[in-house]
Amino acid sequence: MAHLNRKRTVHSMSIREKRDLYAFVGFTAPTFILLGIFIFWPIFYSFYLSLFKWNMISPRKTFLGFQNYRDMYNDPVFWLVVKNTLLMAFFTVIVKMAISLYLASQLNKKVKGSSVYRAIIFSPTFTANVAIAMVWAWIFEPTYGLLRVVLKPLGFPMIDWIHSTSHSLPAVIIVLIWSGIGYDMVLFLAALKNISMEIYDAALVDGANSYQIFWRITFPLISPTTFFLLITGFINVLKAFDIVRIMTEGGPLNSSNVVVHFLYQNAFQWFRTGYASALALILFLFIMFITLIQNRLSKRWVHY
Amino acid sequence: MQNNSIATHRFYKIVSKIATHCILLAATITIGMPFVWMLVTAIKSPQEVSIFPPIWWPEVIRWDNFVTAWNTAPFGRFYINSIVTAAAGVLLGLITSAFAAYAFARIRFKYRDFFFLLMLAAMMIPGQIALIPNYVILAKLKWINTYQGIVVPHIANVFGAFLLRQYFMTIPDSLFDAAEIDGLGHMKIMLHVALPLSKPVLGTLLLYLFIQKWNAYLWPLIVTSKQDMRTLPVGLAMIRSAEYAIGPEHLMAASIFVLVPVLIIYFLAQKQLIEGIATGAVKG
Numbered sequence: 398m399a400h401l402n403r404k405r406t407v408h409s410m411s412i413r414e415k416r417d418l419y420a421f422v423g424f425t426a427p428t429f430i431l432l433g434i435f436i437f438w439p440i441f442y443s444f445y446l447s448l449f450k451w452n453m454i455s456p457r458k459t460f461l462g463f464q465n466y467r468d469m470y471n472d473p474v475f476w477l478v479v480k481n482t483l484l485m486a487f488f489t490v491i492v493k494m495a496i497s498l499y500l501a502s503q504l505n506k507k508v509k510g511s512s513v514y515r516a517i518i519f520s521p522t523f524t525a526n527v528a529i530a531m532v533w534a535w536i537f538e539p540t541y542g543l544l545r546v547v548l549k550p551l552g553f554p555m556i557d558w559i560h561s562t563s564h565s566l567p568a569v570i571i572v573l574i575w576s577g578i579g580y581d582m583v584l585f586l587a588a589l590k591n592i593s594m595e596i597y598d599a600a601l602v603d604g605a606n607s608y609q610i611f612w613r614i615t616f617p618l619i620s621p622t623t624f625f626l627l628i629t630g631f632i633n634v635l636k637a638f639d640i641v642r643i644m645t646e647g648g649p650l651n652s653s654n655v656v657v658h659f660l661y662q663n664a665f666q667w668f669r670t671g672y673a674s675a676l677a678l679i680l681f682l683f684i685m686f687i688t689l690i691q692n693r694l695s696k697r698w699v700h701y
Numbered sequence: 702m703q704n705n706s707i708a709t710h711r712f713y714k715i716v717s718k719i720a721t722h723c724i725l726l727a728a729t730i731t732i733g734m735p736f737v738w739m740l741v742t743a744i745k746s747p748q749e750v751s752i753f754p755p756i757w758w759p760e761v762i763r764w765d766n767f768v769t770a771w772n773t774a775p776f777g778r779f780y781i782n783s784i785v786t787a788a789a790g791v792l793l794g795l796i797t798s799a800f801a802a803y804a805f806a807r808i809r810f811k812y813r814d815f816f817f818l819l820m821l822a823a824m825m826i827p828g829q830i831a832l833i834p835n836y837v838i839l840a841k842l843k844w845i846n847t848y849q850g851i852v853v854p855h856i857a858n859v860f861g862a863f864l865l866r867q868y869f870m871t872i873p874d875s876l877f878d879a880a881e882i883d884g885l886g887h888m889k890i891m892l893h894v895a896l897p898l899s900k901p902v903l904g905t906l907l908l909y910l911f912i913q914k915w916n917a918y919l920w921p922l923i924v925t926s927k928q929d930m931r932t933l934p935v936g937l938a939m940i941r942s943a944e945y946a947i948g949p950e951h952l953m954a955a956s957i958f959v960l961v962p963v964l965i966i967y968f969l970a971q972k973q974l975i976e977g978i979a980t981g982a983v984k985g
Contacts, residue, residue, distance in 0.1 A: 417808050420887040424804035425816060427797040431857035432823045439834035440826065446833065453837070500728050503721050514725045516971050518732045523967055523974070525916035527934040528956040531941065532739045535949050541753050543738050549754075575732065580978065587979040636827055639918045643938055657829050657919075664833050665923055674833055681830040688825050 440681065446674035453670045465675040474651055474659070475676075481566055482655040486634035489573045494626055497578045501585035502615075515586070519579035526576075530643030533572045534559060537644075565645045565653035572640050581626050588622035589615070621695075628691045632684055656680050743767070743953040750950050763950070770954035773947055778929055779936035780958075786851045786921070786932060787914040794858040794910050795903065802865030803891045807877060824859040836923055846930045851921050855914070861906050868902045869895050905977045908970055912963050933959045 447465050449458040469475045500518065504511050521529060536543045537558040545555065558568040592615065600610050616623075638657040641647060647654030647662065654662075656676065664673035742750060743766055745759040770776075804810075805817050835854045836845075844850035872895065880890045896903070921932040931939065937959050939945075941952060967974065 414809075416886070417810060421804050421808045421810040421813070424800040424808065424887070425820075428801040428820065428857050428859075428862060429816070431797065431853075432820065432859070434838065435831055435835055435854040435857065436823045436826055436828075439831035442834040442837070443830050446837075453833075453840075496728075500725065503724050506718075506721055508718065508721050508725065511725075512972075514729050515975065517729045519975055520736070520967065521732060522978075523912050523916075523963055525918070525934050525959050525963070527916075527918050527938050528739075528959050529735075531937065531952055531956045532735045534941075535742065535953065536735060536738065538949070541751055541755060541949075543734070543755065546754055575735075578728075578732065583975055583979050632827070636829055638829075642918075642922075643941070660829065660832070661919070661923075664836075670833060677830045677833060681827060684827045685825070 440678075443674045443677050443681070447671055447678055449671045451670040452668040453664070454668070458671075461671065465671045468672060469675055469679070474654070477651050478654050478656055478659045481651075481653060482635060485566060485570055485573070485637070485655060486631050488570050489577065489634050490627060490630040492570075493574045493577045493630065494581055494623070496574070497581035498585050498623075500578070501582045501589055504582070504586055505589045515583065519583055521576040521578075522580045524576070526639035527643055529572065529576055530640045533568075533575075533640075534644050537568050559645055560649055562649055562652035565649060569637075569641055569644060569653050572644065573634060573637065576640075577630065581630070584622055584626060585619065588619040592618050624691075624695055628687065632687060635680070635684060739953045739956055742950055743770075743957055745950050747948050747950060750948060766950050766954045767957075770947070770951040771958070773945055773951065773955070774936055774940050775928065776933075776936065776955070776958060779931055779933045782848070782851075782930060783915060783933040786848055787911055789848065790852045790855060790914045791907055791910045793852070793856045794861060795907060797856055798858045798861035798906075799865055799891070799896065799903075801862040802869055803887070803895055805862070806866045806869035807890070807895070808887060820859055820862065823857075824863070832919070832923060839924060844924075846925055846927045848930075850924045851930075851932065855917075855920065858910065861910065864902065864906060865899065868899050872898050905973055908966055908974060909977070912966065915963060916959075 446458075448460060448462060450461050450465075451458040504515060508514075539545070539555050539557040544558075548556070556564055558564045596614055596618075597610065600614055605613070636657055637655060638661065641653060641655055641658045642661070645653040647658045651659075657680070660673050660676045660680070663669045663676065741757065741759070744762045744764065745756075745766075746761070746763050749756055749759050801820070805813065805820075810816075831854070839845055839850045839854070842850075844853070876894055876898075877890060880894050885893070916934060917932070918934045918938070922935045922938070925931050925935060928936075928939075937955050940947060940955060
């Protein structure tokens with residue numbers, strides 16, 4: 398009897414297993430086919446294309462080996478673009494996170510109307526970058542721009558932000574900070590709300606001052622969120638395109654050009670497909686490298 | 702003496718409350734001002750736009766700026782293109798990610814964990830590396846300047862699949878077991894058990910996907926060269942170029958065309974959208 402039972406179970410299991418297998422393959426196939434064609438395959442194809450000189454239209458590709466990478470290494474514009482991208486990522490993320498943590502700590506004080514404050518400060522997160530760039534280009538306008546209303550009383554001279562080699566990158570950074578504060582603030586606020594009041598009460602009883610409370614208690618306890626926002630924020634700025642494209646087109650003289658915009662120009666304006674593919678591959682490797690570091694460090698640095 | 706210290710304490714409390722409001726108000730004004738400025742500019746006359754210091758409200762509200770802006774480019778067509786591509790992208794994205802999510806949450810399979818990690822790996826890969834290869838693939842398929850060209854490369858949504866899987870896994874096993882005992886297959890269990898119980902998260906995901914696709918700029922820009930196939934953000938960016946020679950008041954009016962649908966969604970579902978992000982449900 399027991400023998401018969403086991404046999405039946407094994408038999409029915411295998412039907413069930415088969416059914417599960419078919420269902421699994423059928424259910425996941427659309428996702429994996431699409432990911433395969435449009436995400437995984439492009440990595441290899443980008444590497445392949447980066448070894449050629451090609452204008453994307455002609456049927457003929459000329460094999461160059463690693464010449465595109467050598468050209469990139471010797472191209473001062475490439476290094477300027479890398480410098481701009483890293484400066485932009487660094488300043489945007491640091492300033493944005495500092496402001497949003499401060500605002501989150503204010504919002505956490507249970508003030509009246511906090512949901513209204515939160516909703517407005519968060520709103521740029523969902524606003525089309527194209528529209529954001531349009532209105533900011535108009536705000537930065539040197540003669541009639543809104544920013545001049547603020548800067549003139551402070552004694553600043555008239556600045557043509559967008560057409561100045563020294564101010565175009567800061568202008569883009571200001572817009573990225575403005576549009577990113579809300580998202581960081583909402584995540585910081587969620588992290589702050591997770592800290593139990595008892596810890597603060599205990600610290601107050603022990604005579605800790607507010608400076609100590611922030612650096613010894615709050616800051617370590619929200620470190621997972623801080624770390625997450627730091628890394629994802631950094632990577633997101635490395636990938637920035639829209640604001641740069643609309644506001645400055647990377648100019649003047651590449652002073653606000655960044656990696657993805659430079660890639661776009663090479664690929665779709667100058668038809669240097671091979672060179673652009675080499676750029677894409679370098680960006681990919683750099684972002685993968687940061688992601689890897691994130692996985693390693695999050696275990697060591699972050700207090701859970 | 703004690704009374705006095707209570708009074709001082711209360712005084713400090715009020716002062717600190719006022720300070721908090723001042724800080725938050727300053728931040729709110731800084732973030733909100735560009736939106737206000739966009740609207741105010743859009744209803745000014747060309748003369749009122751070129752005044753410094755600027756005026757805060759026009760003498761006569763120029764609603765006709767919106768009509769002029771609408772007629773500078775085929776904005777009606779842009780709207781249709783945006784609605785069709787966003788709706789198709791959202792629908793197909795929800796369907797594919799729901800199926801994948803169900804498989805990873807409920808179907809037993811030996812290599813399930815491997816495939817799950819493979820899918821998550823796709824989330825880490827920056828889409829920028831795929832711009833050129835995808836363009837080449839679509840050119841071979843003759844999909845440049847088509848709706849499917851705008852939509853198909855971005856259907857697969859790993860984040861959505863991940864989010865839905867996490868949600869499916871919170872549904873009690875007993876419900877699934879009951880359905881299995883009733884002899885339902887995976888397809889029916891998904892349609893009649895898993896999806897109906899996941900309506901809130903499906904709704905949030907739908908809104909996020911829609912906003913994301915509605916605002917998308919880089920890919921639609923690359924894959925459309927005919928004016929008739931442009932989506933709203935691409936069309937809006939286009940009219941800024943010199944050949945259109947239109948003033949700031951019309952540019953701002955046209956920008957508002959792009960913002961309106963998302964603003965309506967945000968106004969209606971603001972709490973749901975922000976809370977979704979706050980609970981880590983959806984990345985921005």
